Amino acid sequence: MTARPPEPDRPRIVFSDVDETLITVKSMFDFLHYQLVRRHGAAGEEEYERIMAVIRRRAADGTPREDINRFYYGHYAGESVDTVRRLADDWFTERTASTRGFYIDSTREALREHRAAGASLVLVSGSFPPLLEPLARELGADTVLCTRPLSADGVYTGEVATPVIGEGKRAAVLAHLASRPDVDPRDCHAYGDHVSDLPMLELVGHPVVVGDDAELRERLTRRSVTVAVR
Template sequence: MSDAARPYLVFSDVDETLITVKSMFDFLHYQLVRRHGAAGEEEYERITAVIRRRAADGTPRADINRFYYGHYTGESVEAIGRLADDWFTERTVSTRGFYIDSTREALAAHRAAGAGLVLVSGSFPSLLEPLAREVGADAILCTRPLVADGRYTGEVETPVIGEGKRAAVLRQLESRPDIDPRDCWAYGDHVSDLPMLELVGHPVAVGDDAELRERLADRALGVRA
């Protein structure tokens, strides 16, 4: 890993990079079924069918992200937070394979070496904060739903996806002039993580996204040339 004498940051995507599930959808299913039973299952299937159609039609991922958060309009932030804590506890206690072990072990090794760990995700704080505590993350860069009077409005600030991830990571790096981005690491599983991965000297592809691995290999060759 990086020279122990030089401070560095490690940026990690979350869904299918650090954990095996897509947190937003796993939680959506969890809370709908827990609160509404069979009707919640039907609602989840309806929502995800719309999302699949939009994705197939080429709808940008940031717009799909906004569509997702629209389903929390009027929900109590406190109530969703309690459900999120229950979701995280159930998944980590009763679900085998919740974490991608190779990534979690790598992040733990970075932490032991003194690196600062930053989680980067299109998911939202209620789902990410318990995870950050568990893995010892120092910061979370994520999509933040807007709140008014303790309830979600259904709107979000800039989704932290694709170029949104790049912008968030870039701001984090710019806030740390003592750190050289070439010493930093980043982990991602999808080609949409590439804008973030390209900002650091040590990008790591998790999983089998062939396009991501090919793009990172081409980048490495270009750097060596």
């Protein structure tokens, strides 16, 4: 795909990963710790460490990120959707109470500039709606493409639809682009920090690497696109 400068009068979309691209934390794990400790104190801290030890071991063994994503959401089986949402709202309020430390300022400012210039902003993440929707409201994002835990009768089942990670991000972005035939992907931007964001970044004319993932940068620069690095 050959990049070209977006024309001001052409509609365009800016896709952005969230964890460690827009915010400094991994939202799923930060929230897991927050809600377990808030609800169960020291026992919650122990449960968090137990879960994270399993996740670290699986990651070291090469377990696909999509499977780790599913494992994570399995821990919400039986939880009230409304309770999780209220806890997520409290988490977001507390994390953003300080003026510094939660957002990656350069990314947030870039997304605000895109929005002010008329672009549609779309957040793309393996995280889930209770954590992402407050961010979307704060930034004026039009759409959130994310992993969506399944629920029945107001309770999470512990299962998810397709995790929006890696190829899941590609599929989600492609579906969104298909719903916007007025948008040329060559006019679009996408922001990501990890090589797992590559399937999304390579779909647009203006991929932006946030951070220092050398593998991501190298693999993008092999393609005939203009790569910005923040």
